[in-house]
Amino acid sequence: MDKTDFSKRSFSYYPTKAIVIAKYEGGAWGKPEITADFNLSVHCFAGAFHYAPECFEGLKVFRGADNRVRMFRPEENARRMQSSAGYLDMASPSEEMFIQMCIMCVKANWEFIPPYESGASLYLRPVLFGSNPQLGIRNADDVTFVVMASPVGTYSGARELTPGTAVLSRNFDRAATYGSGHYKLGANYAQSLHAYNLAHKLGYRELLFLDSATHTYIEEFGSSNFFGIKGNTYVTPDSGSVLPSITNKSLRQVAADMGLKVEMRKISVAELAELDEVNSCGTAVVITPLCRIDDKPALESEIVTRSYNFGNPEQCGPVSRKLYNTIVGIQKGLLPDKYGWCLFLD
Ligand code: PLP
Ligand code: COI
Numbered sequence: 001m002d003k004t005d006f007s008k009r010s011f012s013y014y015p016t017k018a019i020v021i022a023k024y025e026g027g028a029w030g031k032p033e034i035t036a037d038f039n040l041s042v043h044c045f046a047g048a049f050h051y052a053p054e055c056f057e058g059l060k061v062f063r064g065a066d067n068r069v070r071m072f073r074p075e076e077n078a079r080r081m082q083s084s085a086g087y088l089d090m091a092s093p094s095e096e097m098f099i100q101m102c103i104m105c106v107k108a109n110w111e112f113i114p115p116y117e118s119g120a121s122l123y124l125r126p127v128l129f130g131s132n133p134q135l136g137i138r139n140a141d142d143v144t145f146v147v148m149a150s151p152v153g154t155y156s157g158a159r160e161l162t163p164g165t166a167v168l169s170r171n172f173d174r175a176a177t178y179g180s181g182h183y184k185l186g187a188n189y190a191q192s193l194h195a196y197n198l199a200h201k202l203g204y205r206e207l208l209f210l211d212s213a214t215h216t217y218i219e220e221f222g223s224s225n226f227f228g229i230k231g232n233t234y235v236t237p238d239s240g241s242v243l244p245s246i247t248n249k250s251l252r253q254v255a256a257d258m259g260l261k262v263e264m265r266k267i268s269v270a271e272l273a274e275l276d277e278v279n280s281c282g283t284a285v286v287i288t289p290l291c292r293i294d295d296k297p298a299l300e301s302e303i304v305t306r307s308y309n310f311g312n313p314e315q316c317g318p319v320s321r322k323l324y325n326t327i328v329g330i331q332k333g334l335l336p337d338k339y340g341w342c343l344f345l346d
Pocket of ligand 1: 058220221223224244245248281282284
């Protein structure tokens, strides 16, 4: 039996026992294989190394208070991967194959599913990349699909719902207006790595990107979607260049059923002054409150032109906490799964 203290896990790589691999070659998928060898043998001319035909997913597996193991909305991740692969004009696994390989991966790493009391979960990382040798710029003909797992704790390393600070990114964009921001491509994250380092060096937990055309409207954080609470309303940006978050989609449903008005629309930077609660949301971050967002002309600059403050810097806002308790309650078996979002594995 594994002796990991899962309660000490943060969101970082942790070795597990096995991964699951399938290859699409010559127009057909091969059989998924489970292997303990984590080193892939990939041709150095594979497109993934050059032009980045690569997309990935992230989903969590929870052991509930009832001791049962469930995966959260894997069909949504399967569909989003198909959409990302479609943007790259490359093959993708069917919904059934995607879910099947996720289940195989969980079963092969069963001892790494953290116990309920630890507060941790098993994070699955499905990755799809172009693997045929190529030189010219074109879509990949052959692809490799790998599902791997790692037990994870909170993304920030702090206790869940601990508020953090963010900075607006005015001199680095994550995604162009008509670019790839709507898809979960590794390339989108490469775009934000340098800007993140600058923000982290200044002590900010998060970086909030704006629309690249006008820098007037809020898009999303580099790791997660944005949502705010304004009175009795849940507001989240409507933009073709943000990732359609499965957590945000679930929260919109929960918010509506809690009696909140739900608005998906443009949110200007100026409107930050009118929001009562602000959060990032996503699989890794769950709901992470922001108590302050600084506006700076440039990430390298000492100057802060304006700071927006939200609620008590020590505590998550009451509406966001209620949303958190509901979604996490469903994921961890504390509340009935009334939407049918959990795929039970035992
Ligand atoms: N936006 C970005 C840029 C992300 O990396 C993520 C994480 O997956 C999200 C949003 C949240 O999406 P989801 O809730 O599906 O995890
Ligand atoms: C996730 O929340 O699953 C992500 O992929 C975000 C980030 C850690 C890349």
